[in-house]
Amino acid sequence: GERLPLDETLRIAGEILEGLAALHGLGIAHRDVKPGNVLLGADGAVKLADFGLARRLEVDETRATSVNAFVGTVDYVSPEQALGRELDGRSDLYSFGVTLYEMLTGGIPFRRDSAIGTALAHVKDPPPRLRSVRPGAPAWLEAFVDRLLAKSPEERYPTADAALTDLRARRS
DSSP states (O other): OOOOOOHHHHHHHHHHHHHHHHHHHHHHOOOOSSGGGGGOOTTTTTEOOOOOOEEEOOTTTTOOOTTTTTOOOOOOOOHHHHHTOOOOOHHHHHHHHHHHHHHHHHHHHOOSSHHHHHHHHHSSOOOOOOOHHHHHHHHHHHHHHHHOOSSSSSSSOSHHHHHHHHHHTTOO
């Protein structure tokens, strides 16, 4: 894959987080955040696309449709999504973290030889350190990506807005 320049990557990342913050504010999780669903306009504008998997985050919804049914793209799937658990906006933040890692390194952090192996890696393997793959990346950005890729949703940013605040401040 191709690495994007740092400034451009951070600009795009901020726009993705703005889109997720707006979506989550409406009570909707995207559930399939990945580079293929991030559209760059000729004017440089960033749009989140493909809401085919988006679901309202309602506590009383029937789960019959989602039990044991895997949705999403395995390279970008959160650990809780891989395990078929309840999802909220923090699952999108994990998938965003994988997308950001790919934009920064040109590679995917958890790709294995099979879909099952990749899903298991999301659940149990630590993410590779950003600066081991892109040595020039700032320390705050490595910590920012690590927090997005935390296995437990509780260890990630609580909201897209919170992540955006740190991104704009260039801190983690």
